Amino acid sequence: xxxxxxxxxxxxxxxxxxxxxxxxxxxxxxxxxxxxxxxxxxxxxxxxxxxxxxxxxxxxxxxxxxxxxxxxxxxxxxxxxxxxxxxxxxxxxxxxxxxxxxxxxxxxxxxxxx
Amino acid sequence: xxxxxxxxxxxxxxxxxxxxxxxxxxxxxxxxxxxxxxxxxxxxxxxxxxxxxxxxxxxxxxxxxxxxxxxxxxxxxxxxxxxxxxxxxxxxxxxxxxxxxxxxxxxxxxxxxx
Numbered sequence: 001x002x003x004x005x006x007x008x009x010x011x012x013x014x015x016x017x018x019x020x021x022x023x024x025x026x027x028x029x030x031x032x033x034x035x036x037x038x039x040x041x042x043x044x045x046x047x048x049x050x051x052x053x054x055x056x057x058x059x060x061x062x063x064x065x066x067x068x069x070x071x072x073x074x075x076x077x078x079x080x081x082x083x084x085x086x087x088x089x090x091x092x093x094x095x096x097x098x099x100x101x102x103x104x105x106x107x108x109x110x111x112x113x114x
Numbered sequence: 115x116x117x118x119x120x121x122x123x124x125x126x127x128x129x130x131x132x133x134x135x136x137x138x139x140x141x142x143x144x145x146x147x148x149x150x151x152x153x154x155x156x157x158x159x160x161x162x163x164x165x166x167x168x169x170x171x172x173x174x175x176x177x178x179x180x181x182x183x184x185x186x187x188x189x190x191x192x193x194x195x196x197x198x199x200x201x202x203x204x205x206x207x208x209x210x211x212x213x214x215x216x217x218x219x220x221x222x223x224x225x226x227x228x
Contacts, residue, residue, distance in 0.1 A: 031215065033216055033217075035219075040222070040224070041221055041222065042118075042204050042206075042219030042220050042221050042222045043157075043204070043219045044219070045216050045217070045218065048216055088156075088157070090217075092215045101147075101159065101162060101172075101215075102215060102217055104156055104157040105156070106154075106155070106156035107156060
């Protein structure tokens with residue numbers, strides 16, 4: 001069974017601080033995505049990483065895919081209250097030999113205080 | 115931009131009622147998914163569909179059924195609602211081609227069963 005473990009589960013920081021969120025698995029994934037979900041809303045796709053070792057930047061957010069494609073990290077520089085939300089990682093998985101489903105981590109709940 | 119809409123943002127139903135949750139996507143995506151999201155349990159896949167009139171069970175299909183009569187529409191049915199089905203229900207869609215299988219989510223339906 002493919003699993004994605006996210007850490008930490010909860011993170012509360014002050015505006016301006018840096019933080020890193022981790023997503024780990026013992027399985028290899030073809031690709032991995034990061035989503036952000038605000039309270040009462042659906043998850044919104046932030047980025048997809050496909051190549052081992054790949055680094056992608058989205059303004060103050062830096063995403064990295066591990067060399068072995070088993071793990072990923074999200075680093076936020078100078079966090080702002082608008083970064084508050086639930087961050088989910090997801091990797092493409094298999095159901096009965098069919099590809100197209102995603103395995104989701106349980107998420108990291110980030111709170112950035114002004 | 116991909117748009118996934120869900121028929122209701124909030125719904126309150128009584129135990130034993132039949133409940134229909136509708137999801138429509140406008141991007142001609144082949145794949146559609148229904149999840150429920152509960153605190154501490156993350157996103158759990160209920161059913162998914164790779165094509166019209168096609169459905170596959172996810173991790174927690176018990177108590178639910180689905181219908182996909184048209185490519186753009188995927189319905190989730192609770193045959194006889196129970197209090198343990200109180201949850202946030204999220205619909206998603208994705209393209210079936212090769213690549214990252216990114217999923218695009220609707221805003222969610224917060225269902226309360228009393």
